[in-house]
Amino acid sequence: MRVLVIPHDMQLGGSSINALDLARAVRERGHDVRVLARGGPLRDRLAATGLPIVEAPEQMSMRPSPAVLRAVRDTVRRHRIDVVHAYEYWPTLEAYLGARGAAVVGSIMSMGSLPPYVPPVTLTLGYGDLHDEVTAQRGTARSHLLEPPIDTDWDDRATVDLDAFRAAHDLPAGPPTFAIVSRLARSMKQESIERCIDAVPALDPELPGIRLLVVGGGSAEEDIRRRADKTNADLGRRAVILTGPLDDPRAAYVCADVVCGMGSSVLRGMALGAAAVVVGERGFTEPVRPDTIPVFDRLGFYGVGEGLDPAADPLPGMLLSLFQDADRRSELALWSAELVRGRMSLKRQTDRLLKCYEAAIADRRPFAERGRERANALGQLVAYKGSELRRARRLKAARTRTPGEGAAGHG
Template identity: 25%
Template sequence: MKVLQVLPSLQGGGVEVGTLEIARALVAAGHDSWVLSAGGGMVARLQEEGSRHVEWNLGKKSLLNVLQIRKLRRWLAQEKFDLVHVRSRMPAWVVYLAWKKMPVSKRPRLMSSVHGLHSVSRYSAIMCCGERVIVVSKTAREYVTSNYPDVDPSKLRLVYRGIDPARYPWGYQATEDWKQKWFQQYPQLRDQFVVTLPGRITRLKGHLVLLKVVRRLLDSGTPVKAVIVGGDDPNRMGYRKEIDEAIQQAGLQEAVVFTGQRSDMRDIYSVSNVVLSLSTKPESFGRTVLEALSLGVPVVGFAHGGVGEILAALYPDGAVALGDEAGVAEAITQLKQGKAGDLKQNNLFLLSNMQQQTLSVYRELVP
């Protein structure tokens, strides 16, 4: 097959990582893998792994993109792709409008993926334009069937995201050198019971819930340290100020550590006693939850969205009803007292499964 994946850029992020993972699988299976984007730091790796990259910015939210439709249609006809897989809304619109006017006998098959639970709108509906539509969780499938009733459910295909167990091996431990540097930077975490909340500092991630949980734990005689791993959102600095003020008011200055954005999450998970997922809105999947659980680190989280699906499969004792702060505190207390339930090894949400299943969906369209 000659396959083209289309997305806004290759700067980094979950969709971008998934694009490279599928490109790698295509190359390994002997297919011709192409990616179209505005470029970015991941292009070199993509090309090193055997795919071709076409630099073309279709992701900018501008009416000027309409001017690119005819040019794109000519290029698609020229390159004779067997299949085009769109992964983001604005590029999907441009590709779809170009593809729709091509002769049926000469146009490639069209695939799309629903990676996120976007605001429901005609603009977002384009992610269901494919002749097959991959949904990354049962939650994402429910989002489509509930909000876009005109979409034929028979064309939806559930393909869970997955991780490489070689990258996130069960029982992984950071090196002594890494630990030494970590505890030099954060000496207050040494020999402490650490709860970690990963994710960018935005309101949806539930930082204010974390502070209430920590205060509840301390008041009940359960000493913990909370580590917040994630960069500030420059457009939401008012929220960061709100968090800082809440820490002051609750007297948690000594109990909360901010690390900023880090690239060593695997090591941070390994020195955490519990990882938390406190998102107030459901996520389509929940990669950080899966990463931690795959290492054997317990996760306590609100059981909704994709996070709820992962917890149900791998660590049901970590699942807490949405908004139940007391339940989160109790689950952490149980872990601290050594009363944790069984944590199952991840044999379901695997990168190899995701790659094989995605290529199988491609083969439905290009036998």
């Protein structure tokens, strides 16, 4: 097969890393794979794979982007592409509108229901609830479960130089350590990172010397750094260590007794032999254990709670129980690594993905026969854009309204 892969972006995030890992694995199975990519932190990793790169437009003033559509269309024609595989919502729509003559597969790892503008293409979904929802809407032929792939050959403790990492970041062995590896983004991520930071002083009386590694960079980095600096000042020691983004964060996972976070990040920590706690949004907190796996089967390794009272955050208690029971922590670490190797390995997920490609090719119809389908997709897009514009106008009006406005009829 000739495949064009379109990552969501080239930032150090789970979806884009998944895209590159699967592209490389599909190429290793003997297929012709190209990647449509802009600049970004993952560009060097992509170049190191040897996969041919198709330059994507750097500037996009709107989505879907006409420039991306042209790039997809031209690449499909020039290289006689069989399948265009796009990741997340806008790239999937751009692939659908631009890939005349090729089958389209969209991979959705994002949380929540599909936006109405996602076109009727073959989809892979990253967790059970979304897969079931999409299957009910679109049928089994166009809906496939594909959990985040973890390269368990790479994410192997035996391949990690922990001593070099400790020396580079001045992290002597000994103190109890937990870690979160994440984009330091305001959306979805900031709450979980700040809760991990706040857990350090809460745990310090019971676990003197406990420390937290925060690995990553992003829009919330300044806020997070201020919080970490305050925690360190209050404790009078270097308790929260921000390493910045790391191209290879494996040693940070291995340095940790417990890994916190969500999604692919938690799974990588588990593959590297750490016990794990999923810290989601609005207070969601759940350790990863045999009895909690049904929760993650439905939600992915993520969750949204009912809200959080910071004074009653369950995270410190969960961490304390893990740190105080070394035998149980070791059992969970071994079980976690076996779970990821057996269920989420890159090899296993590549097998599934190739079947999705075959299904998409079998479902492919000539471009000229899909006129009504395209018109419906564009109609959904116009309706969505219109609703977003109206919502933005309402929010702007609410921000500019004076305190007395809107009270007519009450005196």
